[in-house]
Amino acid sequence: MSQATLDEQPIEPSLAPETAFPAALGPACEKCGRPNTAAACQHCGWYPVLGIHVEIDDAYEAVMLGPQAAVAEGAAAPKQPGWEKHLAVWASLIPWWGWLMVGTTLACVAAGVAARLATLGNPTLQTWCGVGGLVGGLSIAAVCHVVAFVLCSFEDANFGVADLIIKPLKTWKQIASGLPKYIAIANGGNFGVSLALSAALIVGGVPYERLLDWGFKAPPKQSLVGAIASAASQAKGDDNKSLEEAVNEFAGDAGVDQLSGDAAGKPPAAVKPREKLECLIIGYHAGKSGGIQSLLLATDSGGKLQYVGQVTPAIEAAEAIELLKKFERSLATRPFVKTSESAVWLRPRFTCRVTYREWPNGARPKDLQWDQMLDEVKLPW
Structure with missing residues (x-):
């Protein structure tokens, strides 16, 4: 391109006179009117010596513009609301x-x-x-x-x-x-x-x-197991006797039941918390439909098993059927603990936990209620 051609092209600033930058900022680009002290305009890329536009790197532009350009940019750029700034961040x-x-x-x-x-x-x-x-x-x-x-x-x-x-x-x-x-x-x-x-x-x-209930049954307390073992060892006596004979002899020689009826007296004014009691199941009553209606229980009292009463098991139907099958495989002809009740008697293998309201001296525990079935007693007989 000849020098005459360049001289013929008019130079029109892109900014109107009212928006042009003040002269106090220094030399301005002849194309965009922005302040410029370099050989090429850092804004539009106009290179006046060659008469062409060149590409300007952003990093170079930021360094070369300096504070003056920042003032000019701030004067021209609109301010964003606060929430828009936070959203952008x-x-x-x-x-x-x-x-x-x-x-x-x-x-x-x-x-x-x-x-x-x-x-x-x-x-x-x-x-x-x-x-x-x-x-x-x-x-x-x-x-x-x-x-x-x-x-x-x-x-x-x-x-x-x-x-x-x-x-x-x-x-x-x-x-x-x-x-x-x-x-x-x-x-x-x-x-x-x-x-x-x-x-x-x-x-x-x-x-x-x-x-969290995986079907594991808690074992009975050692005191109850010890009382059962002690009673069984006394019942066996002679090594030549069978288990059935030993249990029957124990049932015949056991002392009379010293627990008779509920003691007379007024109930306490304050409701006491229910106590837990681990018992041996010595027998059961069958219902009309063939299921388990109630269980006869005995527990450890001073190292000796004593009959304490009956309780209705609160268990599901499937568990009751399975428990009844186990009972039928462990039947006995006489009770393991002396009592005047009549029931289907069991060998001393099954234990459970019940709760009671109070236990007066010389009487049976009051208001027995079912808690849960415990594990079977593991004794060598």
């Missing part, structure tokens, strides 16, 4: 996949609150919602944990099978470092944990006593 701090996981957690919390409010008048439905959310959330979290472990083991040979249980955080640390590639697995685990916690802490109604 949070948007830059948390990536999109982080907002997705936060939204998933808040959705689980909202669902838990809604379920709690909807089931306030229906405890059964609340239990179903609580247990379903807890079990479902833990299942989803477990599946996601296994999938995450498999993915990590494919990419890292240092993962062992034991790390699946022993070092669960090792798996999720690698998953977190691989985000957003593994966002589906990470958010799935987050959903499962959030759902389980929401069901347990917000919905409620989870019967933890049933979830």
